[in-house]
Amino acid sequence: xxxxxxxxxxxxxxxxxxxxxxxxxxxxxxxxxxxxxxxxxxxxxxxxxxxxxxxxxxxxxxxxxxxxxxxxxxxxxxxxxxxxxxxxxxxxxxxxxxxxxxxxxxxxxxxxxxxxxxxxxxxxxxxxxxxxxxxxxxxxxxxxxxxxxxxxxxxxxxxxxxxxxxxxxxxxxxxxxxxxxxxxxxxxxxxxxxxxxxxxxxxxxxxxxxxxxxxxxxxx
Amino acid sequence: xxxxxxxxxxxxxxxxxxxxxxxxxxxxxxxxxxxxxxxxxxxxxxxxxxxxxxxxxxxxxxxxxxxxxxxxxxxxxxxxxxxxxxxxxxxxxxxxxxxxxxxxxxxxxxxxxxxxxxxxxxxxxxxxxxxxxxxxxxxxxxxxxxxxxxxxxxxxxxxxxxxxxxxxxxxxxxxxxxxxxxxxxxxxxxxxxxxxxxxxxxxxxxxxxxxxxxxxxxxx
DNA sequence: CTATTTAGCGGACTGTGGTCCGGATAACCG
DNA sequence: CGGTTATCCGGACCACAGTCCGCTAAATAG
Numbered sequence: 001x002x003x004x005x006x007x008x009x010x011x012x013x014x015x016x017x018x019x020x021x022x023x024x025x026x027x028x029x030x031x032x033x034x035x036x037x038x039x040x041x042x043x044x045x046x047x048x049x050x051x052x053x054x055x056x057x058x059x060x061x062x063x064x065x066x067x068x069x070x071x072x073x074x075x076x077x078x079x080x081x082x083x084x085x086x087x088x089x090x091x092x093x094x095x096x097x098x099x100x101x102x103x104x105x106x107x108x109x110x111x112x113x114x115x116x117x118x119x120x121x122x123x124x125x126x127x128x129x130x131x132x133x134x135x136x137x138x139x140x141x142x143x144x145x146x147x148x149x150x151x152x153x154x155x156x157x158x159x160x161x162x163x164x165x166x167x168x169x170x171x172x173x174x175x176x177x178x179x180x181x182x183x184x185x186x187x188x189x190x191x192x193x194x195x196x197x198x199x200x201x202x203x204x205x206x207x208x209x210x211x212x213x214x215x216x217x218x219x220x
Numbered sequence: 221x222x223x224x225x226x227x228x229x230x231x232x233x234x235x236x237x238x239x240x241x242x243x244x245x246x247x248x249x250x251x252x253x254x255x256x257x258x259x260x261x262x263x264x265x266x267x268x269x270x271x272x273x274x275x276x277x278x279x280x281x282x283x284x285x286x287x288x289x290x291x292x293x294x295x296x297x298x299x300x301x302x303x304x305x306x307x308x309x310x311x312x313x314x315x316x317x318x319x320x321x322x323x324x325x326x327x328x329x330x331x332x333x334x335x336x337x338x339x340x341x342x343x344x345x346x347x348x349x350x351x352x353x354x355x356x357x358x359x360x361x362x363x364x365x366x367x368x369x370x371x372x373x374x375x376x377x378x379x380x381x382x383x384x385x386x387x388x389x390x391x392x393x394x395x396x397x398x399x400x401x402x403x404x405x406x407x408x409x410x411x412x413x414x415x416x417x418x419x420x421x422x423x424x425x426x427x428x429x430x431x432x433x434x435x436x437x438x439x440x
Numbered sequence: 441c442t443a444t445t446t447a448g449c450g451g452a453c454t455g456t457g458g459t460c461c462g463g464a465t466a467a468c469c470g
Numbered sequence: 471c472g473g474t475t476a477t478c479c480g481g482a483c484c485a486c487a488g489t490c491c492g493c494t495a496a497a498t499a500g
Contacts, residue, residue, distance in 0.1 A: 034447060034496060061486060072450030077488060138365040145358040149412040172434065176427040179413065183403030192369040193399065207396040214392065214435060254466060254477060281456060292480030297458060 041079055044069045048090055057087070057135040084147070087140035091133060095153065098129055102160055115168040116216045119161065123185055123208040130190045131201055137187045157182055168216050177215065184211060261299055264289045268310055277307070277355040304367070307360035311353060315373065318349055322380055335388040336436045339381065343405055343428040350410045351421055357407045377402055388436050397435065404431060 033041075047069035051060045062083060066073040080086040088095075102122055107113035109121040130137060141148040148154060161178040170177065183189070185208075193199045253261075267289035271280045282303060286293040300306040308315075322342055327333035329341040350357060361368040368374060381398040390397065403409070405428075413419045 036496070037448060040449085062488085063486070066450090073452095073487090074450055074489080074491095075448075078448070083487065142365055145362055145408050146412050146416070149408065150416060172430050173427050175417075176413075176424075176431070179409060180400065180404045180431060183406065183409060184400045186403065186406075188365050188369065189399060189403060192366050193396075196366070196370060197395075204396075207393050210392050211396070211400060252467095256466065257478060260479085282458085283456075286480090293457095294459080294461095294480055295478080298478070303457065 037079075040069070040071055040075055044071060044076060044079065044086075045089060048086060052090065052136070057139045062086075082143070084140050084143045087136055088153075091136055091140055094129070094133060098125065099156060101125060115164040116212060116218075119164050119168070119181070119216070120209050120212050122160070122164070123181070123212065124205050126185045127190060127201060127204055127208065130185075130187050131194065134187065134191050134194075138191060141187055154182075165216075170216060181212070181215075184208065257299075260289070260291055260295055264291060264296060264299060264306075265309060268306060272310065272356070277359045282306075302363070304360050304363040307356055308373075311356055311360055314349070314353060318345065319376060321345060335384040336432060336438075339384050339388070339401070339436070340429050340432050342380070342384070343401070343432065344425050346405045347410060347421060347424055347428065350405075350407055351414065354407065354411050354414075358411060361407055374402075385436075390436060401432070401435075404428065 044065065048060070048065045051065055051068060062076055063073060065086070066076050069076075076086065080089055102109050102118070102125065104110055108117040109125055110118075113121070158175075158178055161181055162174050165174045165177055190204065193204060194201070264285065268280070268285045271285055271288060282296055283293060285306070286296050289296075296306065300309055322329050322338070322345065324330055328337040329345055330338075333341070378395075378398055381401055382394050385394045385397055410424065413424060414421070
């Protein structure tokens with residue numbers, strides 16, 4: 001008998017990466033979550049949020065969250081798959097507004113501005129995101145190697161940056177350049193620059209602007 | 221009583237990152253390793269190598285290595301600190317010749333060629349390194365977030381790339397650009413490009429060359 | 441309302457990385 | 471060679487992520 005959940009754990013509340021609607025083709029008409037399950041989900045998230053706020057991301061264990069939420073450990077994993085999934089869920093709301101911002105928000109982050117400016121704004125926004133949510137992001141990304149890159153969230157970023165590069169009239173390999181640019185915005189690296197190298201956020205923003213400027217034609 | 225080892229576990233056999241000789245100032249005149257300890261070290265490395273070759277990096281546990289080497293688990297950790305440390309030790313020889321190559325080897329990788337060419341060669345060599353040792357590298361880098369960047373090995377790369385950029389007459393922030401370039405050569409990313417995105421090694425090499433070309437003045 | 445089905449629950453259990461510390465022994469000294 | 475010391479050893483032990491499976495109860499059908 002197959003005991004794996006019919007619905008992938010984080011497909012329900014957190015779209016996070018609307019990019020592969022076409023990649024998961026018409027999976028059975030998304031069944032409704034049971035009432036007690038929904039209740040537990042919010043209880044767990046609330047408990048997790050409180051504990052993370054209190055003890056820091058690394059000071060919180062799954063057992064602890066389960067216990068605080070008054071729920072079995074299995075329930076945590078049923079809902080969120082693994083620790084990273086839970087952390088991602090905690091970031092969900094912010095992540096969503098972040099994505100809204102560059103997909104449908106006002107220029108220069110959203111549509112309307114020239115692609116080069118949008119790209120600069122994108123990086124600046126991402127840096128800000130990392131400044132604020134650094135530890136949580138780090139925890140959410142600290143899964144098996146490559147997992148992060150395979151996840152929806154990253155696919156969304158890739159798609160966005162690639163599209164901007166396409167519009168900008170860049171001549172070389174667009175996908176590769178997207179990887180490189182996103183590489184400059186990787187949580188681990190940015191936190192290293194901020195905390196170990198003691199670079200200021202303003203400095204990083206400036207450098208990012210320069211980088212984009214150096215790579216894209218000025219008129220794009 | 222302090223039971224931590226007087227000498228950091230991997231300072232003895234594996235210099236790996238000669239860059240911060242000045243950062244660890246004149247630590248006590250490196251004491252000699254005891255005979256049985258030295259014997260155990262090679263036994264452990266041999267066992268680990270064999271097991272990794274047989275079952276793959278991820279199919280091998282620390283217990284298993286200890287048992288195969290006929291040694292207690294504590295001994296493993298005493299020698300190598302943690303799992304990553306052991307993996308790094310397995311890479312040590314290759315890593316050393318790699319570093320030798322760009323520090324003192326023949327041009328264009330080593331001194332003699334113009335910095336732009338050296339940088340291109342450096343990236344190509346690194347890509348090759350990852351193609352061959354990908355899994356081991358991934359395992360060696362999969363520690364706590366940021367650990368990788370704080371390690372000697374990475375510091376050495378940073379120093380090298382930064383120096384090349386300095387020589388090349390690049391105008392912007394050299395350190396930042398070094399981070400970006402190294403970001404394009406991160407094991408996790410390259411493996412993703414090779415395995416998930418099905419990019420060919422030649423393609424990646426070409427893209428790297430283009431990237432360097434786009435960022436550095438042609439005459440450098 | 442009762443019966444049936446099955447998503448969901450909980451918590452004991454497992455596997456693995458990493459720690460601890462009493463005891464063994466290599467190295468050194470007289 | 472015998473005594474002293476501190477390096478090193480081993481494996482029991484711990485913490486924590488993730489799994490398993492028998493049971494509960496929500497949903498649904500009749």
